[in-house]
Each structure stands twice: as structure tokens, then as C-alpha cells.
Amino acid sequence: MGDVRIALAQIDTCVGDLEANTRSIVEWTRRAAEAGADLVVFPEMTVTGYPIEDLALRASFRRGAESALQATAARLEEEGLGSVTVVVGSVGEQTRREHDAAPARPTNQAVALRHGSVQARYDKHHLPNYGVFDEFRIFAPGTEPCVLEVAGARVGVVVCEDIWQDGGPVAALTRAGVDLLLVLNGSPFEEGKGHVRAELATRRAREVDAPVAYVNMVGGQDDLVFDGGSFVVDAEGRLLARAPQFVEHLLVWGLATRPSDDPATDRPAAAASAARRDRSRAQVAPALDPDEEIYRALVTGLSGYVRKNGFRSVVLGLSGGIDSALVAAISADAIGGENVVGVSMPSRYSSDHSRDDAADLAERIGADYRVQPIKPMVDAFEGELGLEGVAAENLQARVRGVVLMALSNAEGHLVLATGNKSELAVGYSTIYGDAVGGFAPLKDVDKSRVWALARWRNNAAVDAGEVPPIPESSITKPPSAELRPGQVDQDSLPPYELLDEVLDAYVEHAEGRAELLARGLDAAVVDKVLALVDRAEWKRRQYPLGPKVTALAFGRDRRLPITTRWREP
Ligand SMILES: Nc1ncnc2c1ncn2[C@@H]1O[C@H](COP(=O)(O)OP(=O)(O)OC[C@H]2O[C@@H]([n+]3cccc(C(=O)O)c3)[C@H](O)[C@@H]2O)[C@@H](O)[C@H]1O
Ligand SMILES: Nc1ncnc2c1ncn2[C@@H]1O[C@H](COP(=O)(O)OP(=O)(O)OP(=O)(O)O)[C@@H](O)[C@H]1O
Numbered sequence: 001m002g003d004v005r006i007a008l009a010q011i012d013t014c015v016g017d018l019e020a021n022t023r024s025i026v027e028w029t030r031r032a033a034e035a036g037a038d039l040v041v042f043p044e045m046t047v048t049g050y051p052i053e054d055l056a057l058r059a060s061f062r063r064g065a066e067s068a069l070q071a072t073a074a075r076l077e078e079e080g081l082g083s084v085t086v087v088v089g090s091v092g093e094q095t096r097r098e099h100d101a102a103p104a105r106p107t108n109q110a111v112a113l114r115h116g117s118v119q120a121r122y123d124k125h126h127l128p129n130y131g132v133f134d135e136f137r138i139f140a141p142g143t144e145p146c147v148l149e150v151a152g153a154r155v156g157v158v159v160c161e162d163i164w165q166d167g168g169p170v171a172a173l174t175r176a177g178v179d180l181l182l183v184l185n186g187s188p189f190e191e192g193k194g195h196v197r198a199e200l201a202t203r204r205a206r207e208v209d210a211p212v213a214y215v216n217m218v219g220g221q222d223d224l225v226f227d228g229g230s231f232v233v234d235a236e237g238r239l240l241a242r243a244p245q246f247v248e249h250l251l252v253w254g255l256a257t258r259p260s261d262d263p264a265t266d267r268p269a270a271a272a273s274a275a276r277r278d279r280s281r282a283q284v285a286p287a288l289d290p291d292e293e294i295y296r297a298l299v300t301g302l303s304g305y306v307r308k309n310g311f312r313s314v315v316l317g318l319s320g321g322i323d324s325a326l327v328a329a330i331s332a333d334a335i336g337g338e339n340v341v342g343v344s345m346p347s348r349y350s351s352d353h354s355r356d357d358a359a360d361l362a363e364r365i366g367a368d369y370r371v372q373p374i375k376p377m378v379d380a381f382e383g384e385l386g387l388e389g390v391a392a393e394n395l396q397a398r399v400r401g402v403v404l405m406a407l408s409n410a411e412g413h414l415v416l417a418t419g420n421k422s423e424l425a426v427g428y429s430t431i432y433g434d435a436v437g438g439f440a441p442l443k444d445v446d447k448s449r450v451w452a453l454a455r456w457r458n459n460a461a462v463d464a465g466e467v468p469p470i471p472e473s474s475i476t477k478p479p480s481a482e483l484r485p486g487q488v489d490q491d492s493l494p495p496y497e498l499l500d501e502v503l504d505a506y507v508e509h510a511e512g513r514a515e516l517l518a519r520g521l522d523a524a525v526v527d528k529v530l531a532l533v534d535r536a537e538w539k540r541r542q543y544p545l546g547p548k549v550t551a552l553a554f555g556r557d558r559r560l561p562i563t564t565r566w567r568e569p
């Protein structure tokens with residue numbers, strides 16, 4: 001047996017775009033073939049995109065995916081790529097037993113294509129059903145392991161969650177003996193997850209006593225961001241190759257084995273670690289700094305959402321504050337500053353510096369900057385309705401929401417909501433006001449991190465010899481909604497540093513009041529924050545979606561009843 005060249009095609013698929021996804025499979029297989037690959041492996045559910053949620057339950061969708069898969073096999077052969085073994089993911093159907101009256105259930109499938117036909121199919125065994133995943137609802141689990149023969153090597157195939165659980169297919173492959181374990185992944189990004197994936201791969205590599213090739217998808221899909229970062233570890237878990245994060249990439253690596261009648265061991269020679277060594281000089285992309293990683297995840301999430309939903313531009317209100325400034329900078333990095341419409345909407349309480357900072361920011365990022373005073377509109381509403389207090393304050397935010405939605409309707413921009421995770425936690429936004437929009441880039445970023453990301457982005461610009469996008473005063477000024485004279489957030493909220501500490505314990509770690517007090521937190525602060533968080537559940541449910549970047553994002557990760565009388569004792 002000679003060298004087996006393996007290509008990990010880290011691509012960006014779009015859910016439901018069978019045509020584009022399969023075109024991409026052919027294109028990246030061509031690149032892999034040019035790089036001399038015997039085997040090219042794509043991410044989880046390549047043909048359909050991931051996650052497909054209840055599309056899996058539509059027979060018409062499953063038929064469409066299967067015919068796209070068959071057409072891809074034929075096209076690969078027609079284009080002279082048939083000798084490469086191509087492993088892709090798709091939606092499959094459970095093999096039905098004879099006399100089985102129940103309709104076949106969908107499966108999350110890996111499929112090996114070669115010479116124009118399907119060589120093997122593997123159904124994912126372990127279906128994740130926690131956090132953002134609901135795979136038990138839509139898929140039936142597989143029961144059989146899968147081993148491919150590629151250029152004389154035995155290649156085991158599993159899908160994502162299969163390596164997160166003990167037993168099942170990895171145990172079966174250990175018994176069967178493999179030279180390589182392939183893992184097709186749709187593993188959503190969250191802070192620090194790279195280490196977890198590497199540890200898991202190491203564990204499974206040692207278990208099967210063979211290298212593990214882990215290929216992950218890249219790109220944004222609704223509230224999920226896929227960061228790529230595909231990699232290969234050897235049988236001891238040492239890193240051999242790693243793709244960069246947040247970009248499509250082809251990672252090529254060579255597995256070399258000695259002849260199959262290895263006398264050094266009585267185990268199947270193909271599975272013996274002594275019979276394997278890595279001869280590749282594949283690249284190892286450097287790991288990213290934590291702030292850069294999150295910033296780039298946000299950029300990827302936003303650009304994916306904009307592009308895949310057919311938008312070309314975004315619109316947002318520029319207040320001169322840090323949240324809108326950071327969202328504008330992320331937008332400029334995602335789709336180009338010229339596609340960002342920033343609107344300053346001064347009210348009677350807007351300070352001069354907030355307008356200057358908004359204009360300065362827009363100039364720095366090259367945005368389409370507009371000024372739309374809202375005073376006449378607010379006055380008209382106030383006069384007609386006779387409003388005062390909170391009702392009058394919120395009117396300003398609501399008029400701004402109307403202006404942004406009007407620009408969206410008239411010119412086709414996606415409206416961005418600028419709220420951050422801390423505000424979302426305590427309901428500190430005006431519903432149907434600054435909470436309007438289609439996408440909320442900072443939804444999973446707490447206020448402390450908002451400042452850190454702004455500083456990171458500005459420093460990165462300085463390092464690159466560019467103009468920092470965010471005006472320094474937007475970073476240093478005290479946060480204010482400017483809904484009444486001299487208002488600052490800290491009139492009604494604890495300092496953000498303290499607020500974020502309480503939120504981290506209560507929301508992210510689901511600690512109770514007693515545990516919070518045991519941390520030494522002030523009882524009055526704890527009681528206030530918990531009451532605000534509990535009361536704001538309904539507001540969060542109506543908030544636009546935004547990219548998940550932490551272990552626990554509001555939305556699918558944290559599902560609480562809105563109507564509940566439970567309060568922390
Ligand atoms: N359980 C429930 N189910 C359905 N609806 C419920 C509800 N509880 C209240 N409501 C509704 O919610 C309304 C109150 O909510 P809402 O109208 O939003 O108003 P509200 O939450 O009372 O006030 C908005 C707060 O956000 C602050 N803010 C506003 C704008 C920007 C920023 C910022 O810094 O970014 C901060 C502002 O200073 C104020 O403290 C009620 O009138 C009621 O209609
Ligand atoms: N004068 C304004 N002109 C345009 N948009 C505004 C204005 N004031 C508020 N907004 C919009 O409403 C959002 C809520 O901002 P607000 O100033 O109330 O609080 P914030 O959370 O501190 O946000 P920021 O840090 O962006 O100021 C802003 O991010 C911005 O999109």
C-alpha cells in the first residue's frame with residue numbers, strides 16, 4: 001500500500017440550495033484531484049446544507065436531495081473525477097425492514113461516491129438533542145458502522161456527534177480496525193470550542209489507534225456560525241494539519257502505511273499504529289486570539305445571513321454609541337462599508353458629540369451616511385396622544401424603528417438591531433423601537449465583550465496601518481440611551497461589569513439566587529437583575545435572531561416559558 005492523499009474540503013454550503021451545494025462539491029473535488037487526492041471529504045450534510053431542521057420531514061425535500069446526490073455522482077464521473085473517492089453528507093432514509101408498514105424516517109447520512117455511483121452509505125448513530133440541536137426529532141439513528149477501502153487503506157466514517165459520545169460506531173471501528181477515521185462535521189462555533197474538538201479527536205484517535213481527519217463546515221446559517229478549522233491528528237492525538245477558520249479551504253494531507261502483512265503485531269495490520277506514519281508537510285494554521293475569533297465569527301454570521309437571504313446592504317441607526325459603532329464596523333467588514341447605510345436620527349435630547357461620533361464613524365468605514373431628525377415626528381405623536389414619561393421616551397426609539405423599516409422597504413436594506421446580550425438579558429431596549437430589525441449581530445455578545453471587541457478591532461487596524469473604524473470617544477463615553485436629558489444606562493442598571501458577572505452566573509451557568517449570594521454578590525443587585533431577566537423573557541422571544549458565539553445563547557440554547565410564576569427563592 002502506498003501513500004493515501006486525503007483532502008478535507010471545508011466549504012460553505014447553503015441550506016436548501018441543492019444546486020449550488022452540489023456544484024461546489026464538484027468544483028472542490030476538482031481542486032482536490034489537482035492536488036493529487038485519492039479521497040476528498042466534505043462536511044456534514046453537504047448536499048442539503050446544515051442544519052435542515054424540519055425540511056428533513058418533507059419527502060419532496062428528501063427526494064430532491066437524493067436526485068442531486070445521484071446527479072453529482074454522475075457528473076464527477078463525466079468530468080473525469082470518478083477515480084477520487086468523494087465522501088459527502090446528505091439526508092438519507094432509514095433502510096426499511098420487510099413487512100415494515102411505518103414510513104421510512106430520515107437519517108443524517110454520509111455517502112461515499114466513486115466512479116459514478118454510491119459506494120457506501122452511513123447513517124449517523126448519535127443524534128445530538130441538546131442546546132441548539134434537535135436531531136432526535138427529525139432523524140432516525142443509524143445502527144451499522146462504515147469502513148471504506150481507499151487505495152488499500154481502511155477508512156472509517158462517522159458524523160460529528162458520533163465522536164462526542166462513547167460507544168457506538170467508534171467502538172465498532174476500533175474492533176474492526178481502521179487506518180484512518182474520517183469525521184464529517186457541522187459543528188457550530190462557540191468560544192473555546194476548538195480545544196474541546198481537539199481533545200475529542202485525540203481521544204478517538206487513541207481509541208481507534210489511527211489518525212483522525214476532522215472536516216468542519218464554514219459559514220453562517222441563521223443563528224449559527226460554522227468556523228471550519230478542520231484538522232488532522234495522528235494516532236496519539238498530535239496535530240498534523242489545521243485549516244484556517246472562517247474561510248473555505250482545502251486541507252491536503254498524506255497518510256502513508258507499510259505493507260499489510262506487518263509482522264510487528266498480531267492485530268489486523270491495517271489497524272496497527274506501527275504501520276502508519278505521516279509523511280505530509282501539511283499546513284498548521286495559527287490559532288486565533290479569543291477576541292479576533294469572536295469578531296470574525298460575528299462577521300461570518302452576518303455576511304452569511306445577508307448573502308444567503310438575498311440582501312446586498314444593511315441599514316442601522318448610528319447613535320455615536322459603542323453598540324451601533326461596533327455593529328457598523330462588523331457590517332463594513334462583512335459586506336463592505338459602501339453597503340452599510342448609517343442613519344443618525346437626532347431627537348431633542350441628542351448631544352452634539354453623539355452626532356459627531358456617528359458622522360466620524362460613518363466616514364471611517366465609508367458608509368452611506370444620512371441624517372434624519374425625528375423631532376417633528378415625535379412631536380406629532382406626542383401631541384396627538386398626549387404622552388409623557390416612559391411612553392414618551394420609548395416613542396423616540398419607536399419612531400427611529402419606523403424610519404429604519406421605511407428605508408428598508410424603500411431601498412431593500414436589511415435592518416440591523418444593535419442590542420447586546422446584557423441588554424437583551426434585562427429587557428433594556430424598546431420593543432418595536434430599537435428592537436426592530438431582521439438580524440442582531442451582538443445578540444450573544446455581552447456589553448463587557450462589546451468594548452473588548454471594539455478595542456481589538458481598532459488595534460488590528462493600527463497594526464495593519466489602517467484607520468481604526470471606531471472613534472475613540474464612542475469607546476470611552478458612558479453608555480446612554482439619550483431618551484431623556486442626561487440619561488445614562490447606569491441610572492437604571494448596575495455597572496455593566498457587575499451586571500455581566502451576575503448574568504454570567506444566572507443565565508450561562510443557571511445558578512440559583514442562593515449560589516449567587518454565596519459568590520459574595522450583593523443581595524439587592526442580585527434580586528434586581530433576576531427580576532429584570534425573568535420579566536424580559538417575552539421581549540427576548542420577539543428579538544431578531546443573531547449569531548451564537550457563546551456556550552449559551554438566548555434562543556434555542558435557553559428555552560424558558562414566558563408565562564411562569566416561578567421566581568428564584
Ligand atoms: N409578559 C409580557 N408579554 C407581552 N407583552 C408584555 C409583557 N410584559 C410587558 N409587556 C409589554 O411591554 C411593554 C413595555 O415594554 P417597552 O415598550 O419596551 O418599554 P419598557 O421595557 O418599559 O422600557 C424600555 C426600557 O429600555 C430602555 N432602553 C430603551 C431604548 C434603548 C435602550 C438602550 O440603551 O439600548 C434602552 C429604556 O430606558 C427603558 O428602561 C408594556 O407596555 C407591555 O405592552
Ligand atoms: N440619535 C440616534 N440616531 C440614530 N440611531 C439611534 C440614535 N439613538 C439611538 N439610536 C439607535 O438605537 C440603538 C439603541 O441605542 P441607545 O443609544 O438607546 O443605547 P445603546 O445601547 O447605548 O446603543 P449605542 O451604544 O449604539 O448608543 C442604537 O444602537 C442606535 O441604533
Ligand SMILES: NC(=O)CC[C@H](N)C(=O)O
Pocket residue numbers: 044128159160161162164185186187188
Ligand atoms: N452536528 C453535530 O452533530 C454537532 C454536535 C457536536 N456536539 C458539536 O457541536 O460539534
